[in-house]
Amino acid sequence: MTCFARLAAQLLILAAPMVLSANLARADELQDINGLVKQGQHAKALERVNQYLAQKPGDPNARFTKGLILAEQNKTPEAIEVFAALSRDYPELPEPYNNLAVLYASQGQYEKARQQLEKSIRTHPSYATAYENLGDVYTKLASQAYDKALQIDSSNSAAKNKLSLIRDLISSSRPSSAASAPPAVLAEAQQPPAAKSAAPNPVEVKETDAKSAPPKPAAVKQADAKPAAAKATPKKSEDKVPPAAQGGDQAVLQAVLAWADAWSQKKVETYLAFYAQDFKTPKGEGRSEWEATRRERINGAKKIEVAVEAPKVVLKDENNANVSFKQLYRSDTFKLNSRKTLVMVRTEGRWVIQQELSGS
Numbered sequence: 001m002t003c004f005a006r007l008a009a010q011l012l013i014l015a016a017p018m019v020l021s022a023n024l025a026r027a028d029e030l031q032d033i034n035g036l037v038k039q040g041q042h043a044k045a046l047e048r049v050n051q052y053l054a055q056k057p058g059d060p061n062a063r064f065t066k067g068l069i070l071a072e073q074n075k076t077p078e079a080i081e082v083f084a085a086l087s088r089d090y091p092e093l094p095e096p097y098n099n100l101a102v103l104y105a106s107q108g109q110y111e112k113a114r115q116q117l118e119k120s121i122r123t124h125p126s127y128a129t130a131y132e133n134l135g136d137v138y139t140k141l142a143s144q145a146y147d148k149a150l151q152i153d154s155s156n157s158a159a160k161n162k163l164s165l166i167r168d169l170i171s172s173s174r175p176s177s178a179a180s181a182p183p184a185v186l187a188e189a190q191q192p193p194a195a196k197s198a199a200p201n202p203v204e205v206k207e208t209d210a211k212s213a214p215p216k217p218a219a220v221k222q223a224d225a226k227p228a229a230a231k232a233t234p235k236k237s238e239d240k241v242p243p244a245a246q247g248g249d250q251a252v253l254q255a256v257l258a259w260a261d262a263w264s265q266k267k268v269e270t271y272l273a274f275y276a277q278d279f280k281t282p283k284g285e286g287r288s289e290w291e292a293t294r295r296e297r298i299n300g301a302k303k304i305e306v307a308v309e310a311p312k313v314v315l316k317d318e319n320n321a322n323v324s325f326k327q328l329y330r331s332d333t334f335k336l337n338s339r340k341t342l343v344m345v346r347t348e349g350r351w352v353i354q355q356e357l358s359g360s
Helices: 005-013 024-038 042-055 060-072 078-087 094-108 109-124 128-152 157-172 250-263 268-272 287-300
Strands: 275-280 304-317 320-331 336-347 350-358
Touching: 005 109, 024 042, 024 060, 042 060, 060 078, 060 094, 078 094, 094 109, 094 128, 109 336, 128 157, 157 287, 250 268, 250 304, 250 320, 250 350, 268 287, 275 336
Parallel strands: 275 350
Antiparallel strands: 304 320, 320 336, 336 350
């Protein structure tokens, strides 16, 4: 389906319901339908699922699949109707609420999206997808609020800075698309209430745009960072260039911590030296324009604190790695906690940043 700018792309995470029980023959039929969805044959898949629902109108799994197909066909009102009915019939499942939120966000109805996500979280407090989507919705609502403040008072420099930071976060978020993977088979509609009231354990499905996010390697190695280092404010460094790689996960992590430290100390040239020559700027602007904006923003703040929390290093090979973490940003005018992934490359023996992906 068509995404609503960057936010809807980040939010477009259509998760699958929990496996409960199923008749094997019916499961095979739904698998065939889902195979058509994966192949992009949405019209044929919709025809098949409608035939299935004619025999089993209450089957929640088939109804969920129909909602996904309609979303892929950009038939948003019809998809909303399907997921809304599912949420009424199966109020214990968090996924229909989440998908309703995604669809509302794609229409710019962020307040409705917020309400649905909060219902999803109340239903399933450990549903990480809903929390992530709720954060993105709050980000968009904050952007609208700051924009309104500037319409009323265009001289409000604090609001300008906050709006700029929020827009950077949204624009650098990696886009996702509607999940084509099918939901797992649910119990039939006739399932006794005791059986269908079990707390779901959803299977989250996220697809990334190959142009904006690196492919997953066949085998990866995660960082063996000590817990004490994972949540600490980066150690101070006086280097004017990124630290030399010493091999392994720790060298990558050292570079990330030194990058955050340079940012915190407002050492602009040291900070900029952590970015590769072929760095992919968030908005596609020229390198010089991006650097000018970064210099202005960093020098314009009276103080900055950047902490890297719970970093996870994934080595793709000896010269490529991804580092995911929670970024804690504080300045004299703005505070923001967000998820970030740095796409790192080793150049001339040093680990530098090739791309920044927020919300990932």
